[in-house]
Amino acid sequence: MIRREDALQYHCQGRAGKIEVQPTKSCSTQRDLAMAYTPGVAEPCREIELNPDRVFEFTAKGNLVAVITNGTAVLGLGHIGPLAGKPVMEGKSVLFKRFADIDVFDIELNSTDPDEIIRVVKVLEPTFGGINLEDIKAPECFYIEERLQGILNIPVFHDDQHGTAIISGAALLNALELQGKKINEVKVVFSGAGAAGIACAELYIKLGVRRENVYLVDSKGVVYKGRKEGMNPYKERLANGSEPMSLADAMKGADVFAGVSVAGLVTREMVKSMADKPIIFAMANPDPEIGYKDALEVRSDLIMATGRSDFPNQVNNVLGFPFIFRGALDVSATAINDEMKISAVYALAALAKEDMPDSVIKAYGGQSLQFGPQYIIPKPFDPRVLIWESTAVARAAVETGVARKPIYDWDAYRQNLEGRLGRSHEIMHRIMQKAKREPKRIVFLEGGNHQVLRSCQIILDEGIASPILLGPKQEIEREIKKLRLELDGVQIIEPKTFEHLDDYAEEFYKLRCRKGITRREARHLLQHDPNYFGAMMVKVGDADGLVGGVNQHYPETIRPALQTLPLDKKTSVIAGLYMMVFQNDVMFFADTTVNIEPTSEQLAEIAICASDTVKHLDIEPRIAMLSFSNFGSTRHPHTEKVARATQIVKERRPDLAIDGEMMADTAVDPEILNSVYDFNQLKGKANVLVFPSLESGNIAYKLMARLGGAKAIGPILMGTNKAIHVLQRDCEVEDIVNTASLAVIDAQDHQCVMGEH
């Protein structure tokens, strides 16, 4: 469930809103300045003046889409105006970028005059490669889109019309197949005769539904021939029957219901009155015409879909616009024509029937989704959607002659699309899903911290873990109230008053009595230092993992854990592993935390531990043992130490993809690896970097985090037999959720290992 407070916080935290503009060329020197702006910029200007097509080479136009609204039909919220609609348009921009690497300017127009909107968009043409009209109400949207399509030489696509039609069209083909119904025999009732309703109806007819079997219902009831009120030419074309009828009347005996109107219009009785094996797409946002569960409670022979992501079968235009525009932009299409739309429908319908690869199964929590009533349409996070849908759209553009830049090598194009998929999002998504499969009890050392509390709300809602908060109970409860969170059921433990404090103290005393700790000191430490208390909770099994460090330097979190928890039987070193999340990739750095000058033996152990940890995250590790030499190019005791470590790992774990010693640029550059050192055994660019010393590892991760644009998650403490995870001091809610997910997976792993012994 999404709470109001969380949604508001998401939008206002950090830089306000959801998007920013990022330069793609450096602009740090006087020379850069002279290139980016005057005088250098004059050169591409002259070239474009001579040959306008060169604008695609020298500017961002070819990958830039305008998302344009006037706020007259924002989601199912109605006419809320352009300003209030801006968050939705920014949201669309994020999805364009996230799913298809398309840049967007969102443009909110303060006008309800269709001709004025047409004039404004017309003069914007030089800036953009495509125009996505959004949340403009019917019937004006039809006129605006048709006129612009006639005037502009770039694709104009009203997403509420065609995006919805394409996605639900694909879902319809598959649902009918599963229900064993023929498309030319079914009766389809639409609730909503606006942008989405009219476009869906017209597309369904193109797919094979008979016009006379379509019933449109709007706020005045069924759209019938001869009706006078609330009509327009688009409704007129779809008018059916000659008598007034209600939605309830129309639903009787219907095979398909498509809702693109407002929440809650469909009753259980209406669902009961439908034909055998019915299909319901309740697509109003954010709340559907009837809830997913409500509908299924009435009819078990029903195939049900909504526009929401929290139930199976999300029929939402997010599955369309990023991928359709990707295909259109990649061939510099002058339009998105019917053939391109219908190709997208068939591509999506076919993809849902394909076997799901492991990577997608993992992204959806290990659930093997198979074509069936609960999976009639692909999921937006399925990376294959980009490849299938964009290729289908681009190919149709080429075949129908609207591509200014035709593609001839489709294999190369598909590879190009794969390259656009940032792996980091996918990996984080997968990690979270894995955690959710077997949630664990995670103790948070800073229980009253606002970021921690907000994270716990997400962790709880998403089912990632059962959080335990340490700290003064009343204070934490007050903060929870202040933040308007709903953390009922979360355990809050105040060490001072904890009923098993004496048992913990005695246990800790036994561990440390020969290291100078008295009984009194043990009790005092556990009472007053949450780091010790948390570590003991994990030690005695009252928690499965620990996350802390948001308010302190990391040795303060790690030291108590090291003093309290036993070593993992499989290793003799303890080391820190950072997960470095870059824009498009994820890498792991070790050891960044514990071993100042590791020996060859220790380096080998660190590499093995890091590799096992990474493997447990379902990522295939490729380990580079780093130094300042490439495979013996510089002989020095330091480089030889790393070469020896590499050799030890190769002997001990021949199953691992590891090589070294090598320089950092060699490790991350496939060209150097493949051309100069083609004998290496890495099998591709390294994703686990083992540093020769703490100095180098620590410096590298900090520089990457500060200057390299990476997010550092960790350190994950390797080598203990419990899940101990440390937070960065300036971390955000998202980082804490990610760290907790890692802690859960780590705890799952330790449980397996214990089970094995």
Ligand SMILES: NC(=O)C1=CN([C@@H]2O[C@H](COP(=O)(O)OP(=O)(O)OC[C@H]3O[C@@H](n4cnc5c(N)ncnc54)[C@H](OP(=O)(O)O)[C@@H]3O)[C@@H](O)[C@H]2O)C=CC1
């Ligand atoms: N899942 C998805 O991907 C998408 C979902 N949608 C959803 O579809 C809905 C409509 O969007 P859109 O077509 O752009 O908006 P429009 O404003 O163009 O159309 C709204 C339609 O709903 C009808 N309507 C409003 N209230 C009622 C009512 N009480 N009973 C019956 N009909 C009613 C209107 O009737 P009238 O014509 O009489 O005014 C109109 O036909 C929204 O909820 C939106 O979120 C839209 C696009 C994509």
Ligand SMILES: CC(=O)C(=O)O
């Ligand atoms: C999803 C969408 O575009 C809408 O509901 O309007």
Ligand SMILES: [Mg+2]
């Ligand atoms: Mg919309």
